[in-house]
Amino acid sequence: xxxxxxxxxxxxxxxxxxxxxxxxxxxxxxxxxxxxxxxxxxxxxxxxxxxxxxxxxxxxxxxxxxxxxxxxxxxxxxxxxxxxxxxxxxxxxxxxxxxxxxxxxxxxxxxxxxxxxxxxxxxxxxxxxxxxxxxxxxxxxxxxxxxxxxxxxxxxxxxxxxxxxx
Amino acid sequence: xxxxxxxxxxxxxxxxxxxxxxxxxxxxxxxxxxxxxxxxxxxxxxxxxxxxxxxxxxxxxxxxxxxxxxxxxxxxxxxxxxxxxxxxxxxxxxxxxxxxxxxxxxxxxxxxxxxxxxxxxxxxxxxxxxxxxxxxxxxxxxxx
Numbered sequence: 001x002x003x004x005x006x007x008x009x010x011x012x013x014x015x016x017x018x019x020x021x022x023x024x025x026x027x028x029x030x031x032x033x034x035x036x037x038x039x040x041x042x043x044x045x046x047x048x049x050x051x052x053x054x055x056x057x058x059x060x061x062x063x064x065x066x067x068x069x070x071x072x073x074x075x076x077x078x079x080x081x082x083x084x085x086x087x088x089x090x091x092x093x094x095x096x097x098x099x100x101x102x103x104x105x106x107x108x109x110x111x112x113x114x115x116x117x118x119x120x121x122x123x124x125x126x127x128x129x130x131x132x133x134x135x136x137x138x139x140x141x142x143x144x145x146x147x148x149x150x151x152x153x154x155x156x157x158x159x160x161x162x163x164x165x166x
Numbered sequence: 167x168x169x170x171x172x173x174x175x176x177x178x179x180x181x182x183x184x185x186x187x188x189x190x191x192x193x194x195x196x197x198x199x200x201x202x203x204x205x206x207x208x209x210x211x212x213x214x215x216x217x218x219x220x221x222x223x224x225x226x227x228x229x230x231x232x233x234x235x236x237x238x239x240x241x242x243x244x245x246x247x248x249x250x251x252x253x254x255x256x257x258x259x260x261x262x263x264x265x266x267x268x269x270x271x272x273x274x275x276x277x278x279x280x281x282x283x284x285x286x287x288x289x290x291x292x293x294x295x296x297x298x299x300x301x302x303x304x305x306x307x308x309x310x
Contacts, residue, residue, distance in 0.1 A: 011264065049265035057267060 005140075008052040009133050015048055015060055016069070016129045022117040025065040036066030036116050058136075059109065066116045068102070069132060070109035073139055083146045084110060100128065111139075180220045186213065187226040194230055198237050204247050210234040211252045211259075231259045 027033040028042050037043050038061050051057040059070040073088070075081045088111050095101040100119055102112040113132060120128070190209060197206035210231040215223045238244060248256070 048261055050261070051264060051267035054267045 004052065005137070008050070008056075009136060011050055012058050012060075012136070013129055013133050015050065016067075016132065017126075019048070019060055019062045020067055020115065020120065020125050020129065022065055022067060022115070022120050024117050034065075036068075036114060037063035038066040038068045039114070057109075059106065066114060068106070069113040069115070070106040071111045071136060071139075072108070073110045073143070079147055079150065080143060083150070084143055087142065087146065100131075180218065180223055183215050183218060183220070183223045184226055187215075187223065187230060191226075191230045191233075194234055198234070203234070203237055203239065204244055207231075207234040207238060207244065207256075208248065208252065211255050214255055228259065228262060232263060235259065235263065 024034070025037060025043075027035045027040075029040075038045055041063075043064060045061050045063045048060045048062075049057060050060070053074075055072070056074045057072045059068075061068040061070075073084050075084050088105070091098070092101065092103055092105065092111065095103045100113050100115050102114045105112040115128060190213065194206045194210055197203075197209060210227075210233070214227055214231075218224070
């Protein structure tokens with residue numbers, strides 16, 4: 001792993017370890033309701049933005065009973081832009097399988113996670129953080145592999161098509 | 167009427183705060199020229215405007231602290247001599263630096279160092295600036 005990515009992920013891991021202290025908190029506006037406060041912002045929400053560079057950043061919004069992590073993935077060219085959009089949309093549509101994934105990313109970002117106190121009760125906190133960090137590490141590899149496979153297929157198709165003209 | 171009075175008082179305070187920060191910046195520059203890097207950073211962190219809403223004050227102070235942080239080379243000396251009360255303030259400025267997205271500020275460097283000051287106290291994970299004067303990213307996490 002590149003050193004810059006390792007330090008970026010370490011910073012995010014340390015921030016999540018400090019931020020993921022969630023507890024149950026009933027909704028202050030609606031009786032007998034319990035909602036993630038980071039989405040509604042009825043109580044104070046603190047935001048931490050960690051940028052690796054101009055193109056890659058991570059926004060961590062914390063509140064008393066929930067935590068939202070939004071990621072902006074590096075997209076070097078138009079092809080990566082399209083592949084990232086399609087791939088992350090594919091994942092977002094299957095958000096129930098991930099449990100902590102948000103169906104729609106926060107505006108300005110490619111992907112968002114929403115972790116509530118219930119997730120922290122059912123799952124281990126350090127495992128959740130490991131998952132998020134591993135996800136960030138793997139997403140770059142996935143996009144690169146997709147790009148390579150598109151280029152390879154394009155090259156093969158072009159070679160086959162042009163053979164008829166030889 | 168009360169709001170207008172508050173605005174007038176705030177404007178006066180802003181000018182006073184900015185002139186104080188300018189004076190502090192000159193002091194920081196002179197300390198940096200004398201290679202007293204730790205003192206320069208302490209001076210930068212002292213007297214940070216706590217309750218002002220004016221962006222000019224916040225930006226002016228951030229520039230001064232940023233200058234002192236970028237000049238740091240020996241983080242061992244820094245953390246051995248910096249009072250714990252400054253850790254929170256330093257952490258806030260570091261996260262502000264990380265949020266800029268500015269490459270010289272956010273670009274990490276090869277060397278790593280980790281210091282932990284024991285269970286229940288401040289835990290610090292930092293990275294050193296390289297010997298080739300590249301810009302560095304200091305990462306601090308509070309471990310409670």
